[in-house]
Amino acid sequence: MCEECRELVDPKEEQLDRILAHYKQEKGALIPVLQEAQGLYGYLPEHVIKHISRELRIPSAKVYGVVTFYAQFRLAPMGRNVISVCLGTACHVRGGAKVLEAIEKNTKIKDGQTTEDGRFTLEIVNCIGACGLAPVMSINGNVHGRLNADQIPGILAEYK
Numbered sequence: 275m276c277e278e279c280r281e282l283v284d285p286k287e288e289q290l291d292r293i294l295a296h297y298k299q300e301k302g303a304l305i306p307v308l309q310e311a312q313g314l315y316g317y318l319p320e321h322v323i324k325h326i327s328r329e330l331r332i333p334s335a336k337v338y339g340v341v342t343f344y345a346q347f348r349l350a351p352m353g354r355n356v357i358s359v360c361l362g363t364a365c366h367v368r369g370g371a372k373v374l375e376a377i378e379k380n381t382k383i384k385d386g387q388t389t390e391d392g393r394f395t396l397e398i399v400n401c402i403g404a405c406g407l408a409p410v411m412s413i414n415g416n417v418h419g420r421l422n423a424d425q426i427p428g429i430l431a432e433y434k
Contacts, residue, residue: 290322294329308347316347333426353388353395355433357381357413362401364408369422372385373409374398376423380430393434419424 293310297303307330311322318341327334341347357377361370378384381394388395404410407419416428 289314290325294326298329304330304337305344306432308337308341309394309409312347317351320349350388351392353392355393356395356397356412357411358397358399358402360400360402360404360409361398362405362408364405365402365410368408370409372423373411373426376426377411380427388424389415394430 282361290311293307293314297307300305304326304374308318311326312318317321322335323337323341327337335411339347359370359374361374361375365373377396381389381396383389383396385396387397402410402412402417404417404419407417409421410417410419411421412418413429413433418425421429
């Protein structure tokens with residue numbers, strides 16, 4: 275490839291092609307390919323899904339079916355800060371829904387959405403594993419416990 279042409283090629287596409295080449299001959303490779311592609315892009319853009327579909331010779335409808343079935347896959351970019359709000363039993367009983375309401379009010383987003391400025395993505399989870407601190411949320415893996423709705427604006431302000 276000429277040097278001028280090489281500059282026009284997205285390095286992520288080259289890396290995706292290497293991922294596909296690695297898995298091409300393996301049966302059942304779709305999920306690992308999707309996981310690595312999402313790791314590369316941060317989500318699964320439409321052109322990536324179509325490329326995977328072509329290269330693995332799997333109908334794009336089936337690829338989309340897998341992507342939409344598993345909660346780990348995303349079709350939209352994530353925010354810089356991912357808020358995971360626990361609504362498991364302990365958190366629910368101790369006011370998790372009110373914490374969620376406060377987050378939704380302050381960010382103006384619902385579960386699975388990202389703020390327009392890309393600052394936050396909100397997701398509801400069944401358990402964070404900190405039941406003794408219920409209700410809890412984590413932001414980028416940092417756990418905030420024993421929450422109440424009044425604390426939410428101050429906590430969110432810490433994340434740019």
